[in-house]
Amino acid sequence: MDQYLQLNGITKKYGDFTALAKVKLDIRKGEFVTFLGPSGSGKTTTLMIIAGFEKATAGDVLVEGRSLSGLAPHERNIGIVFQNYALFPHKTAVENVYFPLQMRGIKRTEGLGKAAEMLELVGLRGLGQRYPKELSGGQQQRVALARALVFEPSLLLLDEPLGALDKNLREQMQIEIKRIQRTLGVTTIFVTHDQSEAMSMSDRIVVFEKGEIQQAATPLEIYHRPRTRFVAGFIGESNLIPARITDAAGKAENPALGTCDFTPVETLSQGQDVTLLIRPEHIRLSRKPVEGRKNAAMQVETIVNYGDNALVIGRVGDLPMRVRVLGADVVIIQEGEECCISWLPEAVFVISR
Amino acid sequence: MGATISRLGERPNLWPWLLLAPLTAYLAIFFLVPLADVAVMSFTEPRLSLANYQKIVTGTLYQRVFLNTFLTAGLVTLVCLCVGYPLAYLMNNSKPRTAMLILLLVTMSFWTSFLVRTYAWMVLLGNNGPIVALLSALGLTNPPQLLFTRFSSTLAMVHILAPYMIMNIYSVMRKIDPVLIRSAESLGARGFSLFRHVYLPLTAPGIANGCVLVFVLCLGFYVTPVLLGSPREQMIAGLIGHQIEEFLAFGMGSAMAMVLLAITLAILAVYHRRFGLDKLWG
Amino acid sequence: MRLVGIAVVIFIAAPLVIVVPMSFSDARSLQFPPPGYWLGYYQAYFTDVSWLRPTWNSIIIAAATTVLTMALVVPACFALVRHRFKGKSIADLMMLMPLAVPHIVIAVGYYSFLGDLRLVHTHLGVVLAHTCLSVPIAFLVLSANLKGFDRNLERAAQSLGASPVQTFLHVTLPILRPGLVISALFAFIQSFDETVVAIFISGRDAETLPRKMFDSIRQEADPVIAVISTLLFVAVLLAVIAPFAWRGIRSRFARTALPAPSPAGR
Numbered sequence: 084m085d086q087y088l089q090l091n092g093i094t095k096k097y098g099d100f101t102a103l104a105k106v107k108l109d110i111r112k113g114e115f116v117t118f119l120g121p122s123g124s125g126k127t128t129t130l131m132i133i134a135g136f137e138k139a140t141a142g143d144v145l146v147e148g149r150s151l152s153g154l155a156p157h158e159r160n161i162g163i164v165f166q167n168y169a170l171f172p173h174k175t176a177v178e179n180v181y182f183p184l185q186m187r188g189i190k191r192t193e194g195l196g197k198a199a200e201m202l203e204l205v206g207l208r209g210l211g212q213r214y215p216k217e218l219s220g221g222q223q224q225r226v227a228l229a230r231a232l233v234f235e236p237s238l239l240l241l242d243e244p245l246g247a248l249d250k251n252l253r254e255q256m257q258i259e260i261k262r263i264q265r266t267l268g269v270t271t272i273f274v275t276h277d278q279s280e281a282m283s284m285s286d287r288i289v290v291f292e293k294g295e296i297q298q299a300a301t302p303l304e305i306y307h308r309p310r311t312r313f314v315a316g317f318i319g320e321s322n323l324i325p326a327r328i329t330d331a332a333g334k335a336e337n338p339a340l341g342t343c344d345f346t347p348v349e350t351l352s353q354g355q356d357v358t359l360l361i362r363p364e365h366i367r368l369s370r371k372p373v374e375g376r377k378n379a380a381m382q383v384e385t386i387v388n389y390g391d392n393a394l395v396i397g398r399v400g401d402l403p404m405r406v407r408v409l410g411a412d413v414v415i416i417q418e419g420e421e422c423c424i425s426w427l428p429e430a431v432f433v434i435s436r
Numbered sequence: 437m438g439a440t441i442s443r444l445g446e447r448p449n450l451w452p453w454l455l456l457a458p459l460t461a462y463l464a465i466f467f468l469v470p471l472a473d474v475a476v477m478s479f480t481e482p483r484l485s486l487a488n489y490q491k492i493v494t495g496t497l498y499q500r501v502f503l504n505t506f507l508t509a510g511l512v513t514l515v516c517l518c519v520g521y522p523l524a525y526l527m528n529n530s531k532p533r534t535a536m537l538i539l540l541l542v543t544m545s546f547w548t549s550f551l552v553r554t555y556a557w558m559v560l561l562g563n564n565g566p567i568v569a570l571l572s573a574l575g576l577t578n579p580p581q582l583l584f585t586r587f588s589s590t591l592a593m594v595h596i597l598a599p600y601m602i603m604n605i606y607s608v609m610r611k612i613d614p615v616l617i618r619s620a621e622s623l624g625a626r627g628f629s630l631f632r633h634v635y636l637p638l639t640a641p642g643i644a645n646g647c648v649l650v651f652v653l654c655l656g657f658y659v660t661p662v663l664l665g666s667p668r669e670q671m672i673a674g675l676i677g678h679q680i681e682e683f684l685a686f687g688m689g690s691a692m693a694m695v696l697l698a699i700t701l702a703i704l705a706v707y708h709r710r711f712g713l714d715k716l717w718g
Numbered sequence: 719m720r721l722v723g724i725a726v727v728i729f730i731a732a733p734l735v736i737v738v739p740m741s742f743s744d745a746r747s748l749q750f751p752p753p754g755y756w757l758g759y760y761q762a763y764f765t766d767v768s769w770l771r772p773t774w775n776s777i778i779i780a781a782a783t784t785v786l787t788m789a790l791v792v793p794a795c796f797a798l799v800r801h802r803f804k805g806k807s808i809a810d811l812m813m814l815m816p817l818a819v820p821h822i823v824i825a826v827g828y829y830s831f832l833g834d835l836r837l838v839h840t841h842l843g844v845v846l847a848h849t850c851l852s853v854p855i856a857f858l859v860l861s862a863n864l865k866g867f868d869r870n871l872e873r874a875a876q877s878l879g880a881s882p883v884q885t886f887l888h889v890t891l892p893i894l895r896p897g898l899v900i901s902a903l904f905a906f907i908q909s910f911d912e913t914v915v916a917i918f919i920s921g922r923d924a925e926t927l928p929r930k931m932f933d934s935i936r937q938e939a940d941p942v943i944a945v946i947s948t949l950l951f952v953a954v955l956l957a958v959i960a961p962f963a964w965r966g967i968r969s970r971f972a973r974t975a976l977p978a979p980s981p982a983g984r
Binding site for chain 1: 868870871873874875876877878879880881882884885888889892893
């Protein structure tokens with residue numbers, strides 16, 4: 084089954100301001116897709132249009148080929164977990180989970196039983212009688228998840244659900260959400276501005292910027308082959324180096340670095356202005372130039388130690404460079420010194436946009 | 437398809453107007469029309485002329501009453517501030533339990549009918565009351581008349597209006613971050629200079645709120661001055677009531693009411709431009 | 719500062735406390751401390767029609783005012799808090815207007831306006847007037863509650879399959895209930911305590927308790943006033959203390975020790 088959910092050129096305008104410009108995307112059944120982007124990039128607006136809380140100015144949302152545009156939010160059968168969970172404060176956890184079943188006319192005893200089962204699945208056995216304010220943030224999160232899943236929705240939407248949790252709990256919930264999603268096989272859209280969350284959870288990441296999709300691809304492809312400068316800069320750490328193609332077969336030139344070799348993936352033309360991407364962890368630090376690699380002399384300005392690794396910030400001429408090295412390697416240099424950095428041609432990725 | 441959706445989205449929403457209509461109509465009929473009645477009567481009773489307003493401007497009685505009202509309102513506001521500020525400060529700087537008790541007391545006072553409180557002051561200040569008894573016990577053979585004077589009505593009004601001042605100042609004070617005070621102290625602000633440069637400016641919005649509210653409420657106060665005040669030193673509201681009840685002088689009463697309304701609205705308008713009216717009672 | 723504060727506390731507390739012993743006094747006029755104690759004036763209050771009728775009038779009028787006020791204010795509040803439209807700020811001001819007009823001014827207006835409608839000295843007349851005065855207070859309380867209402871709760875309900883009507887009944891209304899109750903209570907008290915307009919328009923037939931008290935204090939200072947004052951004072955005391963007590967009981971018997979009680983809201 085491909086194309087379970089289709090976004091067909093969705094556009095959203097507020098007066099003269101365009102929040103979304105012809106967003107087009109196909110999502111497979113059971114897929115876990117993350118909408119990633121800075122705030123105001125249009126990812127939440129897209130989510131609200133899918134859910135039916137916002138009306139698109141143009142375009143259509145289809146599930147299994149059927150348009151949703153005529154349906155009110157309560158007719159769409161879509162489960163949503165909100166950023167602040169939006170648990171009903173006057174209902175206990177199990178009543179919260181029972182609510183969608185109640186709305187579907189399922190009898191109380193049967194519905195409460197099913198709700199309790201769902202709570203068990205999300206790891207909240209025995210806490211069903213508590214009110215939301217008597218639960219911790221992580222527990223509330225699980226109730227919200229159970230509530231959004233108990234009625235077997237055709238789609239699960241998660242709107243930055245982990246934003247309010249602290250770091251440890253967040254990582255735990257990432258694994259937990261992924262586990263539950265796999266168990267139930269529900270097609271899921273996860274909205275976040277946290278790139279590490281997107282990398283660790285998704286089958287596919289959709290990067291939003293200024294109301295447009297920049298790239299939609301697997302996490303690894305997004306990381307290693309970003310299609311635009313924005314994607315390269317937004318995901319992971321990066322050295323983005325302006326350069327000009329001197330040989331379409333694999334040479335580019337930057338005033339500070341000189342000529343760099345690279346392995347071309349798309350057709351380029353000579354004299355074209357491009358951006359070279361070199362990830363900091365692909366650069367090696369040494370005392371002397373290394374055979375078989377592109378070498379450059381870097382003036383070290385700052386060393387930030389993280390224990391197991393360190394970030395070395397410096398300059399090659401007037402070009403700022405960042406190098407990520409293992410903790411053990413950092414002892415060979417000191418701030419203010421000059422050292423040698425080097426990389427392989429395969430580490431250089433050319434971005435033409 | 438897209439076109440229809442877009443038109444739907446831009447259609448002006450009728451819902452708010454439908455929801456708002458009953459209340460708006462009600463207030464228009466049962467509030468604005470009576471108010472307009474007052475305005476009309478001030479010009480037409482007993483006959484169409486500006487005579488009523490002329491009398492207010494030229495008559496010494498009316499001038500004295502207006503002046504007296506302003507002085508009283510000003511005095512009440514000032515005393516309320518002097519009484520309310522220390523209490524708000526005390527609430528903010530004492531143990532939660534004490535603060536809670538004081539808050540409870542102020543809330544109680546606020547909710548107790550002002551007729552009840554007016555009556556209580558009659559008891560307290562009466563010739564057979566505890567204060568006169570205390571004064572004579574202290575050796576004052578001829579205790580002064582306390583009741584039915586400007587003193588008694590002013591005191592009772594302060595008592596009735598003080599909760600407004602206290603609540604306003606306290607709500608602002610409570611929001612002051614204690615860290616701010618500590619950092620001011622660490623920067624060398626002590627005692628009066630701490631108060632002058634940190635506390636006072638930070639609580640100024642509460643003071644402004646409290647003062648405007650107390651002053652405006654006091655300007656239109658009817659019951660307490662009538663019951664406790666001196667008959668010779670009436671306030672505007674009392675005189676308006678007097679004109680209507682005793683002399684059936686609707687024109688004169690209405691004209692004075694319009695002047696009182698104009699003054700009140702002018703003060704509130706100035707306040708509204710600076711702070712926004714909804715904050716005043718919020 | 720501290721001493722001044724304590725003096726102020728006494729200043730505020732004294733008049734509230736003094737009416738209680740006064741109500742048990744057997745003195746015929748204002749005298750404190752009372753020469754002796756009895757319950758005679760309580761008996762007088764509960765048997766005297768000239769006091770009971772105004773009390774009953776006040777309760778009926780305040781109840782009717784509350785119903786009418788809420789019926790008008792609730793929809794208007796939703797319109798003004800939830801929607802943006804042209805003229806909203808003027809509508810906002812209009813809701814507050816009755817607070818800005820001194821009661822004596824509008825009392826003069828009602829005297830003539832309700833006179834033209836032949837509604838002076840009627841219950842209906844007082845209710846119509848009191849509703850205008852209760853509107854802003856109910857509106858302020860309710861709109862503050864509604865502004866604090868998390869609309870994601872309604873969105874969540876809809877996404878879970880609740881129609882707009884179901885959402886309102888199952889989510890909006892129950893969560894808003896405390897705000898509605900307090901708002902209605904304020905409207906009730908505003909009407910029950912209102913004196914100036916009542917003095918001018920309630921007359922003999924629809925005489926309210928405050929009007930009766932005002933007349934009585936002005937004319938003869940009937941000691942029964944102390945009884946009523948005490949009863950009103952106790953009512954307020956119960957109303958103010960009840961929420962605190964309720965919270966205390968709730969927290970003692972709460973199922974869990976986990977939650978921190980939410981800070982006392984409005």
